Structures are given as structure tokens and as C-alpha cells.
Amino acid sequence: MAPRIQLDLEPSIPSDPLAEMIATLDLTDAGGARTREDIFTGPSQWMPHGRVFGGQVLAQSLVAATRTIDGVRNVHSMHGYFLRPGDIRLPITFSVDRLRDGRSFSTRRVQAYQNGDPIFSMIASFQEPALGIDHQEASPTDIPGPESLPSAAELMGANPHPVAQFWAKARPFDIRHIPSPIYFNVEGEHIAKQAVWMKALGPMPEDPILHQAALAYASDYSILEPIFRRHGISWAHPGLSSASLDHAMWFHRPVRVDDWLLYVQDSPSASGSRGLSLGKIFSRDGILVATVAQEGMVRVPELRD
Numbered sequence: 001m002a003p004r005i006q007l008d009l010e011p012s013i014p015s016d017p018l019a020e021m022i023a024t025l026d027l028t029d030a031g032g033a034r035t036r037e038d039i040f041t042g043p044s045q046w047m048p049h050g051r052v053f054g055g056q057v058l059a060q061s062l063v064a065a066t067r068t069i070d071g072v073r074n075v076h077s078m079h080g081y082f083l084r085p086g087d088i089r090l091p092i093t094f095s096v097d098r099l100r101d102g103r104s105f106s107t108r109r110v111q112a113y114q115n116g117d118p119i120f121s122m123i124a125s126f127q128e129p130a131l132g133i134d135h136q137e138a139s140p141t142d143i144p145g146p147e148s149l150p151s152a153a154e155l156m157g158a159n160p161h162p163v164a165q166f167w168a169k170a171r172p173f174d175i176r177h178i179p180s181p182i183y184f185n186v187e188g189e190h191i192a193k194q195a196v197w198m199k200a201l202g203p204m205p206e207d208p209i210l211h212q213a214a215l216a217y218a219s220d221y222s223i224l225e226p227i228f229r230r231h232g233i234s235w236a237h238p239g240l241s242s243a244s245l246d247h248a249m250w251f252h253r254p255v256r257v258d259d260w261l262l263y264v265q266d267s268p269s270a271s272g273s274r275g276l277s278l279g280k281i282f283s284r285d286g287i288l289v290a291t292v293a294q295e296g297m298v299r300v301p302e303l304r305d
Helices: 017-024 054-066 152-156 162-169 208-219 225-230
Strands: 037-042 074-082 092-101 105-114 117-127 173-178 193-200 241-251 261-271 274-283 288-299
Touching (some): 054 105, 054 117, 054 208, 074 208, 152 162, 152 173, 193 225, 208 241, 208 274, 208 288, 225 274
Antiparallel strands (some): 037 092, 074 117, 074 241, 092 105, 105 117, 173 193, 274 288
């Protein structure tokens, strides 16, 4: 594990968080493309803890891989490992290996670097559109609608802490928790389940690749929270240390992130200072658009296995 990056409490709130995210995903082709490798670069967004947001590097890696796909093949799965904390002060270089282009599927490996050190490694698979069998798990029916729930900005109010201001104003997604958020405390029963409504703060471009990348971005916000909730741990818990270790995502059907999406999450296990969380993402009309799995490191001073 790399040395911990110091907390950077000097707030940096963008005037338009959604536009900033879209710009962050617009990678620069660094040239030097070879037979099997392509190089792209992208910026890092400010974060209050000084580390690159995992969802950012996930989304950028997916964009880099997609830039090397010819035709209409769409990503259907991605599997990545977070290797080192990224530094928000540095840009990121993405190296894409064209592992395979078959009749129906293409496979890409992406390595994300800062200062020559890998911070993230991912393999993604793409498929041409095809007809076939079709079924899905049903969306929950006992979930309150997003309009009945408070936004992060409403919950934070005038809290002056830079992290609270970041949660309230700097994220490009409106995120609303069911039963309630765990920013500062955990209300109600301590169970390893929750749901989150999420939607981009404004209209997105029509590019379906951008919507997939933005979904990967947002999928990392709250996926570890069922682990915390089960043990009564909030994000503000003294001494809490957590980090994403890996992230897997399957894209089942087309998605728009500027419409409300329901992210249903649960944690089947936690042990050895690690916890596993699973998530299913549904459109508002009940279509299952993606499934997520992530294991994270969770260290709490007073809790030991």
C-alpha cells in the first residue's frame, strides 16, 4: 500500500460539476499508437482527501478502451483493480492493449499510470449487438420515488466543512439515499442493504459511450456503504480508513444517466478488514441496466475480526 496522501481541505468547488466531469472524460490522444497499444491522457479532479476518485479512473479507463474499438461494439463487462492511490495534482496516462478482436467480441486491457507507476488496471470486453434470450430480475416495488427524498445539498445545509460542501455541491450526480444517508451518522436498523436514486445534474450529450462511462463513474460513489451501514459506521466515523480494491461491472442494456436510476445495494460478507458489496442498477421504469461488484478495504480502529 502506497503512503497515505494528506487530507487536502482547501475546497475546490466547480461552477458546473457535470460539465467538469464530461471534460474529464474527454481524453487526449497522446499519439504513439502502435500495433497493439494506444496512449491517452486525462486530468484528475480535485477531491477533499487528495486521492483520485475511483469512479473517475474507472470511467476514463473505459473511455480509453472504447476509443480503440472499431464499429458498433459496446462494452458489456469490465473488471479492474485499484493498485495505488492516485494523486489529484497529477494527470493520468492510459495505455490500452488491443488483446483481441474476434468475430463478435473485442477485448482490451487498460493500465492507468501516474509518474510511471500503475494506479489502476482493467480488462474490458465489447460485443456487437445481437439478438438472443432475454430475462431480468424485477426492480423493487416498495421504494419511495426520488422526489420524496432530500438531496445531499438539502441535507448538508450550511455545514461549512469542506467535505460536506463537496458532497453538497461538487458531485455531478444528484444522489438520494433510502432509507437515509450515512454521511455523518447511521439512522435506523444496522443492515447490510440500502438503495440510492441517482441522476446527472443536467442533460447529457447523446453519445451512449459517455452515458456508460458516466454510469461507471457514479457506480463507485456508494457501493461500499452497505458494509458501513451494517456496522453502524458513517463516513465521518473517527479513524475510518477505506479504499476500493477492485471493481467489476456488467452492462446489460442501454442506459441514460440523465434520467433517474435506482441503485440497489447489499453486502453479503465482510471479514479480514475487507468487505464485498453487490449492486443492481435499474432505470426508473424497472429495466435492469447494469450489475456491480466491489470489494473494499475497511479499517475501523475499535472493530477487529
